[in-house]
Amino acid sequence: MPEQVLDARKRPLRDLRISVTDRCNFRCRYCMPAEIFGTDYPFLPRHKLLTFEEITRLVGIFTSLGVEKIRITGGEPLMRRDLPELIRMIRQVEGVRDIAMTTNGSLLAKHAKALKQAGLDRVTVSLDSLDDERFGRINDRGYRVQDILRGIDAAAETGMLVKINMVVQRGVNDQDILPMARYFREKGHILRFIEFMDVGNSNGWKLDQVVPSSEIVQMIHKEMPLMPIEPNYFGEVASRYRYAGTNQEIGFISSVTQAFCSTCTRARLSAEGKMYNCLFASSGEDLRGPLREGKSDEEIRELIQSIWVRRDDRYSEQRLKQTPGLSHRSKVEMSHIGG
Ligand SMILES: Nc1nc2c(ncn2[C@@H]2O[C@H](COP(=O)(O)OP(=O)(O)OP(=O)(O)O)[C@@H](O)[C@H]2O)c(=O)[nH]1
Ligand SMILES: C[S@@+](CC[C@H](N)C(=O)[O-])C[C@H]1O[C@@H](n2cnc3c(N)ncnc32)[C@H](O)[C@@H]1O
């Protein structure tokens, strides 16, 4: 049995979110605005990225400390060459119960089958609008809704569980809430609405752009009555509902208005091998150096354990208390750390 490691707030380490690249083919304004992430942006050179062997070794060490759930993210994870090979390697690590991936879906139609065959259990596709013009403006690279829907269908056809994440911004895509709910209810996929967050330093976040989950629940409930359901597991970020009279589920991630830091079991690994204790951390702790210096598994395990036991992060809770007087310290970008 793996050891149960608790942080300074008695939260166990259960999930590891691995960013496999800091690059992306989209330029979503709220994540990688084109004027900042331009052609001269210093993305990580290949030798600075963790190799698949290094990632897999770290996964093995993390599972010995209680991690069971792995999420592959980025940047856009499908921009990393041979990603199915990494999934295959992680699948063989003892203690890994669940492997999921978050993707913008644009390359999913091409890779879905290979990902499933490699052992990916689930995929979460980010999609913020069903309207081509708005979607094009959001991704800022001219990708079309059909490209993403094709990816979603391809993933579902392989038998993987598919969820859809929609980040809602007032005045940008709030008119898409009901069309998205109707479409994915019909399709039978779990749609989750995410409150727009002040991640990183470049997305120009303002509180009045956040549409609180409570408002979205009401909006949908009026047309399609909803019933709350219990969480699936300790620390689940989404509040779950189902459409009355059906088993079809829908979720709400209220990271701004109902912070869930008290049950946060998530560690994050950036593409260059830094471990972050929080999505809003200003800095991470380097694991790549110790890996490449030839440290033993036991030494790296002790290092990770010492980082986790000191963990006291609870940014969203603190922001909630402080709003509207928001703090302005520098934070890591979402595309770097993974969502
Ligand atoms: N503030 C904050 N937001 C988070 C955290 N984890 C996830 N989110 C937000 O929730 C979104 C969805 O995350 P997912 O990885 O799809 O959610 P998940 O609950 O881990 O997914 P499941 O494993 O399917 O339950 C992310 O894109 C973030 O916007 C977190 O630890 N802190
Ligand atoms: C950073 S992306 C990485 C994976 C992949 N490129 C994608 O878009 O799914 C992970 C998730 O973070 C979400 N995200 C990015 N910036 C956000 C913000 N400011 N607030 C809330 N969610 C955000 C995205 O919508 C996406 O669902």
Ligand code: SF4
């Ligand atoms: S949210 Fe995902 S798709 Fe959009 S820019 Fe960020 S990493 Fe790329």
Ligand code: SF4
């Ligand atoms: S803000 Fe930090 S501590 Fe709170 S839930 Fe998100 S990642 Fe966890």
